[in-house]
Amino acid sequence: MNIPFNKPYMTGRELWCIAQAHTNGHLAGDGMFTQKCHVWLESLTGSRKALLTHSCTAALEMAAILVDIQSGDEVIMPSYTFVSTANAFVLRGGVPVFVDIRPDTLNIDETLIEAAITPRTKAIMPVHYAGVACEMDTIMDIASRHNLWVIEDAAQGIMSTYKGKPLGSIGHLGAYSFHETKNIISGEGGALLINDKRFAERAEVIREKGTNRSQFFRGQVDKYTWVDVGSSYLPGEVIAAFLWAQMEEAQSITQRRMDIWQQYHEAFKSLDNAGILRRPIVPEDCQHNAHMYYILLESLAKRSEVIAELKKHGVNPVFHYVPLHSSPAGKKYGRASGELRHTDNLADRLLRLPLWVGLGEAQGLVISELQNAVV
Ligand SMILES: *Cc1c(COP(=O)(O)O)cnc(C)c1O
Numbered sequence: 001m002n003i004p005f006n007k008p009y010m011t012g013r014e015l016w017c018i019a020q021a022h023t024n025g026h027l028a029g030d031g032m033f034t035q036k037c038h039v040w041l042e043s044l045t046g047s048r049k050a051l052l053t054h055s056c057t058a059a060l061e062m063a064a065i066l067v068d069i070q071s072g073d074e075v076i077m078p079s080y081t082f083v084s085t086a087n088a089f090v091l092r093g094g095v096p097v098f099v100d101i102r103p104d105t106l107n108i109d110e111t112l113i114e115a116a117i118t119p120r121t122k123a124i125m126p127v128h129y130a131g132v133a134c135e136m137d138t139i140m141d142i143a144s145r146h147n148l149w150v151i152e153d154a155a156q157g158i159m160s161t162y163k164g165k166p167l168g169s170i171g172h173l174g175a176y177s178f179h180e181t182k183n184i185i186s187g188e189g190g191a192l193l194i195n196d197k198r199f200a201e202r203a204e205v206i207r208e209k210g211t212n213r214s215q216f217f218r219g220q221v222d223k224y225t226w227v228d229v230g231s232s233y234l235p236g237e238v239i240a241a242f243l244w245a246q247m248e249e250a251q252s253i254t255q256r257r258m259d260i261w262q263q264y265h266e267a268f269k270s271l272d273n274a275g276i277l278r279r280p281i282v283p284e285d286c287q288h289n290a291h292m293y294y295i296l297l298e299s300l301a302k303r304s305e306v307i308a309e310l311k312k313h314g315v316n317p318v319f320h321y322v323p324l325h326s327s328p329a330g331k332k333y334g335r336a337s338g339e340l341r342h343t344d345n346l347a348d349r350l351l352r353l354p355l356w357v358g359l360g361e362a363q364g365l366v367i368s369e370l371q372n373a374v375v
Pocket of ligand 1: 054055056057058081082084085127153155156176177178179188189190
């Protein structure tokens with residue numbers, strides 16, 4: 001038996017929606033399905049405007065243009081994140097400033113942010129790891145006192161909330177991912193949430209190659225022309241059609257993932273109590289979306305041992321990330337603020353278990369193999 005780490009879930013409606021897009025004959029972006037996805041995202045999040053992009057990476061790149069990152073501008077973020085969090089800003093000459101994470105949630109430690117602020121700081125990038133929210137009240141307060149933008153990397157955070165507010169809708173801008181490894185998918189895909197109305201109009205322009213095409217089609221301007229910098233950040237309708245089929249089932253997909261997450265959590269309770277591993281910690285104010293189930297082992301050596309053991313029995317766990325401050329590009333383009341003790345320590349000890357809709361009875365095997373491997 002071989003249990004993959006991830007298996008993209010499909011509702012069965014995707015092909016039907018794609019066939020409809022095919023029949024409609026509108027294959028470029030911003031057709032009927034894109035519109036449906038925008039409306040759904042706006043009603044889910046209460047965001048002023050949602051725009052589909054071809055990836056979360058693209059949404060973050062749009063955010064960097066919108067907040068007008070100039071050469072040497074600094075953006076405060078965790079080092080324990082995916083490369084796109086930093087790359088989007090580096091592409092515009094920005095400097096990622098890496099701050100340590102909290103040992104409980106593995107999110108940016110909000111108490112270390114103020115010490116990292118300099119006259120060049122332009123924005124703070126909270127990354128909601130595993131769909132568990134960062135301490136957003138504190139982060140928004142720091143940002144408003146220092147006049148900084150907050151861009152939420154909510155790539156993993158769709159359907160999660162912080163104090164009842166959907167992730168991605170709290171900062172000035174937020175970004176979702178629909179990559180096939182995320183909860184709601186379209187293969188590659190993403191969305192930018194525009195929560196501050198000052199960005200709404202320009203976001204459309206940047207996404208449409210720097211043209212006023214959207215305004216032109218709404219009849220707001222009588223000429224379609226080049227008005228600003230931009231690129232092509234929108235997905236075609238086939239992708240949007242696929243995504244729409246997923247959005248229709250977003251609640252049940254999330255619920256089914258939560259059930260799997262909860263089963264792992266209960267199964268490993270006694271190992272956690274015995275100090276053999278540590279389970280994820282979700283603060284009271286955070287409703288998560290079961291994006292990920294991870295455990296923390298005692299050391300890097302122990303993790304390597306457990307992975308080897310699990311692989312022997314057909315279970316394929318994975319780990320991530322190489323902290324950005326110790327990556328070749330991170331060293332070249334960014335800098336660390338203070339010591340990143342928890343980042344270095346936790347990145348070596350984290351192990352992610354298979355979590356996908358349809359895992360079914362294989363989960364029992366993962367649980368028992370892990371219980372055998374850790375002791
Ligand atoms: C997945 C992910 C991204 C990138 O998403 P894409 O849609 O693949 O571009 C960015 N940040 C985080 C934290 C992610 O998990």
